[in-house]
Amino acid sequence: MQASYTITTLNEFIIQRQADFPYAKGELSRLLHHVGVAAKIVNKKINKAGLVDILGRAGDINVQGEDVQKLDLFANQHFIDALRGSSECCAIASEEDQEITLFEDGLSRDGKYVFCMDPLDGSSNIDVNVSVGTIFSIYRRLSDRGAPADLSDFMQPGLAQVAAGYIIYGSSTMLVYSTGKGVNGFTLDPSIGEFCLSHPNMQTPPQGAIYSINEGNYAHFPQGVKQYMKYCQVVDAATNRPYSSRYIGSLVSDVHRNLIKGGIFMYPPTQKAPSGKLRLLYECNPIAFIAEQAGGLASDGSSRILERQPQSLHERVPFYVGSHDMVQTLLQHLADYPEA
Numbered sequence: 001m002q003a004s005y006t007i008t009t010l011n012e013f014i015i016q017r018q019a020d021f022p023y024a025k026g027e028l029s030r031l032l033h034h035v036g037v038a039a040k041i042v043n044k045k046i047n048k049a050g051l052v053d054i055l056g057r058a059g060d061i062n063v064q065g066e067d068v069q070k071l072d073l074f075a076n077q078h079f080i081d082a083l084r085g086s087s088e089c090c091a092i093a094s095e096e097d098q099e100i101t102l103f104e105d106g107l108s109r110d111g112k113y114v115f116c117m118d119p120l121d122g123s124s125n126i127d128v129n130v131s132v133g134t135i136f137s138i139y140r141r142l143s144d145r146g147a148p149a150d151l152s153d154f155m156q157p158g159l160a161q162v163a164a165g166y167i168i169y170g171s172s173t174m175l176v177y178s179t180g181k182g183v184n185g186f187t188l189d190p191s192i193g194e195f196c197l198s199h200p201n202m203q204t205p206p207q208g209a210i211y212s213i214n215e216g217n218y219a220h221f222p223q224g225v226k227q228y229m230k231y232c233q234v235v236d237a238a239t240n241r242p243y244s245s246r247y248i249g250s251l252v253s254d255v256h257r258n259l260i261k262g263g264i265f266m267y268p269p270t271q272k273a274p275s276g277k278l279r280l281l282y283e284c285n286p287i288a289f290i291a292e293q294a295g296g297l298a299s300d301g302s303s304r305i306l307e308r309q310p311q312s313l314h315e316r317v318p319f320y321v322g323s324h325d326m327v328q329t330l331l332q333h334l335a336d337y338p339e340a
């Protein structure tokens with residue numbers, strides 16, 4: 001007899017978990033539902049990306065006479081449209097846009113939340129069929145509802161996030177998010193067009209055997225990072241070393257693998273990116289929120305990522321995230337080998 005199992009869809013889960021928030025009126029639930037809708041639309045487009053010779057490359061005019069959009073612009077527009085449709089979000093900060101996008105029409109103008117996103121991180125990997133992702137972060141607005149949102153609504157430390165997560169468009173498409181009460185992962189079942197709970201209560205192992213870093217930048221790494229890399233490469237069976245070096249070059253892919261298997265992802269300052277390459281608002285803060293909710297750590301090398309006070313929309317920070325004990329060991333190496 002075939003085993004029976006219950007399918008919990010993303011929408012059912014969101015409604016079930018609304019009970020965790022006694023004063024919730026469903027606004028955040030609606031917003032998260034619309035994130036799921038946008039993710040399905042983007043997923044559908046990305047899955048056809050390999051057919052550019054038939055569908056046309058970005059910048060072409062396709063057979064329907066439409067402009068073929070770059071996929072990151074496509075993703076950006078569809079998340080903006082879906083969030084506008086939720087009426088729960090009043091403004092968006094996107095990696096794709098220099099300034100914030102304000103919703104000044106109808107109900108959206110009074111939306112309770114603001115949204116930060118990298119709509120398609122790692123998009124340069126699409127041409128070589130490497131998994132890419134969407135990363136998002138949700139805050140309560142600080143400005144009065146009814147007045148236009150402004151930059152101050154986005155200058156909040158990551159600790160203030162009410163929800164954060166990512167979508168990974170990979171061998172399967174998953175949505176992983178947290179509202180501050182643990183991390184849950186949903187896998188898209190294309191046959192029913194629903195995200196289904198597949199990874200309940202995700203916890204990252206405190207210790208792993210994977211380190212992720214672009215070793216090509218070794219010459220410019222801080223001494224503590226170089227010493228930690230040597231630590232990872234020592235032969236010591238008792239501590240499961242040498243670790244494996246795994247680096248995809250797509251943040252969501254590297255972080256998702258390490259979240260499940262255990263590991264550390266590092267993007268230190270480099271000569272080309274003296275403050276680090278990754279963005280605080282819509283890459284590091286949401287990933288740090290997920291990592292900490294799953295029992296891991298996230299640091300800029302001297303302080304907790306979630307405690308940093310943002311200074312600008314697109315600021316970059318050094319980023320060390322992953323298994324608790326591995327990040328701790330890295331931070332000890334940074335302390336033992338301070339930069340001159």
Ligand code: P6P
Nearest residue numbers: 121122123214249250251252277
């Ligand atoms: P590098 C992709 O361009 C990205 O923003 C992240 O997804 C990824 O982790 C990082 O940059 C890779 O950067 O310098 O190693 O190619």
